[in-house]
Structure formats: structure tokens, C-alpha cells
Amino acid sequence: MACRASFMGAASGSRALSTMGGGVVVKNASHLPCWSLALAGPTALLRRRHRAPSAPRCFAQSVGRRRAKLTAEAYPELRRDERFGRLTGEDVAFFKDLLGSASVVEAEADIEPFNEDWMHKYRGQCTLVLRPASTDHVSRILSYCNDRLLAVVPQGGNTGLVGGSVPVFDEIVISMARMNRVHSFDDASGCLVVDAGCILDDADAYLAARGHVFPLDLGAKGSCHVGGNVSTNAGGLRFLRYGSLHGSVLGLEAVLPDGTVLDDLSMLRKNNTGYDLKQLFIGAEGSIGIITKLAVNCPQRPAAVNVAFLGLASYRDAQRAFRQAKVHLSEILSAFELMDARSQELVHAVRRDEKRPLEGEHPFYCLVETSGSNGEHDYAKLDTFLEHVMSEEIVADGVVAQDATQIKSLWAWRESVPECIGHWGGVYKYDVSIPLPDMYAIVDDVKARLTEAGLLGDTDQHPALGVVGYGHMGDCNLHLNVAVRRYDKRVEQALEPFVYEWIEKRKGSISAEHGLGLAKKKFIKYSRNDTMVALMQQIKHLYDPNGIMNPYKYV
């Protein structure tokens, strides 16, 4: 209660709104601005610089191991489809003639990064990487591969989490990295036309210089390609504000497996002339064609960003706080993130030198972000929201970032969760959507299940050390993670299919934003009925009758 009182006092008391830049410190119980003890450590820049080398290890990787197990060994039930052709010297000569030798990668060492995902969880056996520079290149490559029945894997930044962008056997990788130009930007309408291989961060930097923002933001933005983002229908951190890519993508150009160029690169916000075929490619994970260009509707860049970090007594309070954030922050609410106590304990255990945002410990934490055109207005709204949730005893304690550095540091307590919880060995990761009222209950149920089986505990005898829940509460999107000391078959058996059945019962989704890839292909039935799966397979067959596109994955 002392915390709450001091928080409230500061929130409604002595601050001068007129001095606002990015936010104001709200003192906690110690009566010291908590930021004076420094949060702006090395993790502050984590998000912007996220690249494969700094990635967390997954449970599938032994400590110290540098390469992933071959996917073919990890999934022994998979067999190479012998309908597919085997690469010949003639094939390679054709590709060299088309692309030039420098864009045909054959050396094993050079191929390695294309064969393995950044988590070192999946490793394929590809022996050829092609680097097209134009839509025409992509079209000729696919047409040739389709005729020769050579299987292919389109690859963007290779930052996926479900093994969708790496080969399983000897599929040819088509890397989109050379197709990375911005073609045009219309300042009035906000329409950006860009190659699929453009890195998200580069596209956003281009827009930032022009007062606009890419309507998508995620941890891997320094590596991922916009084409990959659209192919996997990435959700990310600003989904709450800018919505789905199904709404933001105005047009796209894609190449079908037979080499046909689907030119749907409309730059118009409204275009009701027939079926919206481009929508099928958004989230198709490269299974029916390769996206080569995009036209994206980009909003005005927010002039002001504010972030508050709250401590709450229960998940019910977190829901109440979210409801109030919608009322008070409405059009400027850009993120509402949930983290449970265990997730923050584990982050703290790794980042011992960093002072935690709040002094006391709380069962739940929420990070609330606003993005708007007027910092003073936004802060006033945030202030009203905070006063309301404090006076109604919805929130127990909280802090508001004072500047951009503090905003990044607060975000780091949310964004470093996936890295930190892998510190002790590995993590079982589930990216799920669950209707809000039930969303957190799955964490308690998994915890109880593992405890009962004697698998979760504080000693080294227990393979699992923590079950944590965090994620994008504003989107009903939970990341359920089980931190383990080592791989243990019993943990996996306790988790699956339990987790999927649990989600099926609540009409949730087994993949909220990560996609199906290889990892979740076989679990789709928990989120889609037989009719839906059959209709999806019909679409796959329609566009890719030879099945050469990204085989062994998706539907």
C-alpha cells in the first residue's frame, strides 16, 4: 500500500506536465526515482541489434554445441520425397548462366548459414543457394525447378522460430537478400513499394527519415526481411496499434511455382476488382509462391512514445487494467504486454547488475506503451489512466519512463525474457492465442502438471526450473515457455499434446504469430477442423501441383 500511495502521489502531484519530453519518473516506495540507479545497460539496445549470434539456445541444443542436429535425424519420421529431382551439374550451369557465378553459392562453408536456423534447432542438407536479383530471375528459377521437379525453400532473413525457412533435405535455397531496394514512397498516401528482401529495420529507417513508420515492429527487425514478415504474417510489438498485415499490405507481386508472375502490386487503399488473391500469400510461408515486391500502407510516425511499467496482484487485475487502457488511451495505445512474476525473476537472475523497474515483487507486470502525435496530450491521457487504475486498486505499483533510454530499458525487461529463460539449458516455447479471460490459466495448469509429475522444481534433479507466461496481452497472444536445465523426454511427454488439447478446448490457436513451418505442421488439427485443412490443401495443390515449394512443412 505504501508503494501505491507513493505512486499515486507522484502521479497526481508535483510533476510539471509542461516540461514533458518523453515521460516523467513516478517515484516508488523508496522515494528515489528508480531510474537514478540506472537501467540503461547493454540490453537496452538488444532489440534493435538482435541478430542470430546473440540468440538464445533452445532445449534441443546441448550447452556448448555449435551446430544443430540434422533435421532429418531430429524428425526420423520424415523421408525425402523421391519424386523430387537430384541436382546435377547441368542444373548448376543453368543457374550460373542465369544469375552469374557469384550469385550461385556452392561451397559448404558458405552454405552453412542458409542451412541452419538462428536457434540452431533445424539443419538441412542443401548444397545450392541461389541469390536472384530480380523478379525475372525468380520466375526463371522457379519455372526451371518446377519442370525439373527440384524442391526449393524461399529464405528471407532466416529469423523464423518454426523451421519454415531452412531446408529439410537437399532443397535448393532461394535467398531474397539481393532484392532489397525501396522502389517508391508516396508521402501523401503513405504507400511504400519495396523489394521483398529489404530488411525491416532498413525499410523503417527509410520511412523514419520521411516522417512515417512501417506498420510492423519485432525483435528480429535488424535481420528479418519484409517479404518474410508478410509470408509468415508476422504480428509483433505494434499489432495492437497498426493491426494485421492483411490490412496494411496494399499490394504484392509474387512468383508462382510455374514461373507465372502474379502482379497484384496495387498502391491503392481501396481496390474492389475481384478476389483479393494477395491475401493467400500473406501467411502462406512460401508454400505457394515467392513474394518479390510489396506495397505497404505506412502510417504517420508517432512524434511521442511513453512507456509505463506496472505491478499487479493478479491476472484478473491485468485484464481490468487492459480494459481501462482501452478506455483511457484508446487511439494512442500501442502495446499492452504481460509478464508474470517467474519470467521477471528469471530475467533478474541473469541480469543481476540491473536494478528492476519496481522495488517490490508482484505476481504480474504489464508494460503499457502509447504512441501519438502530441506528447503532452499522450502523457495527460497516460496520467489519467494511471490515476484511475491506482485509485481503483487495479494496479499496485508503477513507473513511467522519462526518456528514450529508459523506454528501451523498460522494454528490455519484456524483450529479454526469451533470451534469459534459456540461460540454464533450454526452453520449450509455445506461441498461442487464447481468448483473454482464459489466457493465463494455461500457465497455472502446465505448472501443476509438471509439478505433479515431479519434473518441475528448484533442485538439479528436476529437469524443468520454470513455467513462464508473457506476451502481447492486447492481442490475446501468450508466449508459454518452459525453462529446462536439460532435455528430458518426460517433459516433452507431459507438455504434448496436453498444451495443444488445452488450447483446442478454449478455441485458441496453436500458432498466434510464428506460423506452422515444420514445428507445428502436424498440430494444425488442434486449431483447424478437417474441412478447413482439406480446403487449405486444395489451395496448395491448385498453386503448387508438383509440391516443390517449401516441402515437408505447413499444411
Place this chain on the structure above:
Amino acid sequence: MACRASFMGAASGSRALSTMGGGVVVKNASHLPCWSLALAGPTALLRRRHRAPSAPRCFAQSVGRRRAKLTAEAYPELRRDERFGRLTGEDVAFFKDLLGSASVVEAEADIEPFNEDWMHKYRGQCTLVLRPASTDHVSRILSYCNDRLLAVVPQGGNTGLVGGSVPVFDEIVISMARMNRVHSFDDASGCLVVDAGCILDDADAYLAARGHVFPLDLGAKGSCHVGGNVSTNAGGLRFLRYGSLHGSVLGLEAVLPDGTVLDDLSMLRKNNTGYDLKQLFIGAEGSIGIITKLAVNCPQRPAAVNVAFLGLASYRDAQRAFRQAKVHLSEILSAFELMDARSQELVHAVRRDEKRPLEGEHPFYCLVETSGSNGEHDYAKLDTFLEHVMSEEIVADGVVAQDATQIKSLWAWRESVPECIGHWGGVYKYDVSIPLPDMYAIVDDVKARLTEAGLLGDTDQHPALGVVGYGHMGDCNLHLNVAVRRYDKRVEQALEPFVYEWIEKRKGSISAEHGLGLAKKKFIKYSRNDTMVALMQQIKHLYDPNGIMNPYKYV
């Protein structure tokens, strides 16, 4: 300049922001609040009460005529597809058995409203209307019709503009009006689950009582069905703020022509488990199935709405004003509507008793609307915007609505354009998207073309009396309308294919938000290349191999 000075003075001067409710009068050159002379006439309520009887006549309808020409006569090149079965007594008995006699409409007088569109432009020859009450009903009807090769037309509120919802020959009408229930609403996530036959206004009223808003608003909201809105991918008045239905629709249930129920009624904001098949049904105009239920993401209802009405010297200034509106109003900008001088002259000629919003005459007018959660903040932003555009001489004069009545009255000057310009006989209507820099040029070019041909002028000898451009500038969506005194083949010949070719050259769309229906089926090639059309026909054939769904239309 006097106007501008007085406008600026009022905008930055004596108003007390603390008294704000919905807005403040900005005085014009006469130094009288223009609203004191009353704008709140009967048209103020026009939008909310828009129904077929008050609709404008189209050129195709002679003055005084009550019924449309038979579509089969107006389009003599169309022939009934004789593959389709003819209705028998046995069929009718089947449907009566399934639905009950009261839901099988056979009497000619009762069928009339289902056979004709509200503009009296299209008239079919249907002899049977079915009114299913459940998804199971729809499934059994379609399955039966598919087996018997009986062609059908799904019909919602029948408020379309392109003849998509009325039969051409003897197709059976399936009216969705009985399926009009709200199934659920989740206050926390904002997800509404509703029957397709629910009237948009009813759905929005339900949401209003719960602090939320339907993410779509349009003139026909009192009659149109949400299922029809989604089937035609309606754009409407708040597109700028809430975006496309491709982003707002979370899930849907649809019945395929063979009776298969596609259950994609996800209530989750994120669900990446396979192809997003529901997207194909958004904008499919009933050509591959019938939408029966929807799950829609509904935002928090704005607490405050402000409207400004501006006079501008050129289209270039209108573009500059829009650019500034994006900068200053950003997240609260909910509409930016353009009207040219001629459109307002014609509205004024019909509504002589109503005082025009601005005293002087201007080549262009813009209506700017903000919707936000805090009226005081919103008004301050609007104020800054207005001061900026006045001081930069982007805007010549302007007025801001003072209350809800005045907001409606200002909107009436925009929304009554389509009705008023039909006053003298009829209108040729084109709903098009054009990249913003070129958008208005089509009006000048059409004007020049008709003038040169001696078809446009002030005397009764000229068939055309006005070429007007207005529309949703924020969405690059222009309504190009040609007001005529009478039908004249020469006007049509001067307009088509000229208009379509003009749009094709600028990479625009021949249908921005109205769809293809019967009216634009044959013009799709101006907006889509042969490959795209062929891929669309492939989808049509995949889902509706017998072609029974809404034949003779779309692709």
C-alpha cells in the same frame, strides 16, 4: 483574404477550450457565426435514415418511372445460361418443407423488392425468394441447388450500386434478413460475433451501448447487412481511421455452393495456422459461397467527434491540407473528404433553403473529421492544424461544427451530393481509386471531353449539366459523377471506355469500394491483367464448379 483573417482570428482567439463539448464555431467573414443562420435542416438526419425510397434516380430511370427496365433488356448481350435448371413444384415443396411456408416467398408483389435494386437500375425475373434462419438452412438450400443446378443470388440489404445483389434472370434469391442475431461480444478484446444478416446500424447500436464501434460506417447503414458489407468489402466513411475489412474481420463462417460449411469463425486477433481462406470471401460478392456469420474486431468508441469544413483554392492545396492533417491530426483523423465547387453548387441548387457552410465560393471544399478519446485534446490538435493551414495559406476559409447537430449538417453537404446531383434527370457514376497526385485531373479531362463534344452546358440542348468530383480523399477514392438532364447515348459513348482507359494509364482501380457486380464485370481488364483475371476465374471454378453462385456477374 478577409475570410482567412477572420477565420484565423477566431481559430486562435477568443474561444475558451474549457467549454468545449463537440466543437466551436469559427466565424467567417460576415462576423456572424454561420450556424446561427441554421443548417440543421431535414437533411441532417439523412445519413442515419438512408433507405431505398429516398434514393437518387439513376440516369437509366426515366423521370416518373417506378420500375427499372428488365436487366435482360438493358443488357441484351446476356443470355440465360440454359445449363441451369428451371424451378419446379417439387423444388418449391422441398424448400417449404425445409424452411416453412412463411419463409418461402412466391407472390409476385412480395418478390418485387427482391428483384429490383434500390436505384431502380437493375430488375431480375426471380420467382422464388428463400429466407433461411440458420447456417444449416443455408447449407441445405445450397446443396440442393447445386445438385439441381439451380442458380442463386445471395441478398443482404440490397443496397449495392453495381447490380450484384439482384437476379438477372430467374435465379433464386436467398435473403439473409432472418439471420440477424448478435451472438456474443467480448468487452475486453472487442470481438463481436454476429449473423451476416444483421443490419449494420443495429450492430453499431449494440456496440454503442457497450462503448465500442463497428469499424465501418456508410450511408446505407440503416438498411445494409454486415454480411453484405463484408461480401462487397465495403469501404465507407471511416476507412481512413479503422482500415480495411481484411484487417477487421477476425473470422467468418460461410457455406460453399456444395453445402460445405467453412468454419473459420476465429475470435482471435492472431491466428497463423494455414492459409487465411476467409479473405477470399471478403469482397467475393457472393460468387463462391454465402457468408453466414462474422467475428469482427471492434475498436473503442470515440468519445469525441469534431468536424471542420474548409474552402480551398486548388486541388494542390487540398493535397497539401491532407498532408498537414496527417501530421497534425494523425491518430485522430477519421475522415478527409473532398468536394469540388460544382458538387456544392448542385447541392445548393436543390437545398436552396439551407445556408451554405462557408460564405464565399471556393474551387474545392474539404470536410475534416477527428474522432478521439478526449475532446479537449482533439480540439487542440484541430486548432493547431487549422492555424497552420491558414497561416501557410493552404486553406482559404473554414468553419468548425459546434455540436452534434452541426456535425450532421456539415456531413450532409458531403453526403447529399449523390442524391442532389440526380435531381435534373440522372447521373453517370464512377467509383474509382487513383493515386492522389492525379486523382482530380480526371474530372477536368472528362469535363473538357464532354464540352468539346458539345454535350455539356447550361441549356436544355446539352444532355449533361455537370461533371463533379467528390469522395474519400484520404483513401484516394474519387466518386466521378456526370449529372445529366436525360439519357443520351452520346454521353455514354464519350465516357466509356475513355474513363476506364484514363484510370488504367494511372494504375488506378475502376472499382474502389462498390465492387464489380453486373455493372463492371466487363471492365475488370482495365484494373487487372489477364493473368490475374485467369487466377481469379480459377478460384471461382474451384469453389463453384457448377457456376450457380450469383451468375453473369463478377469475374
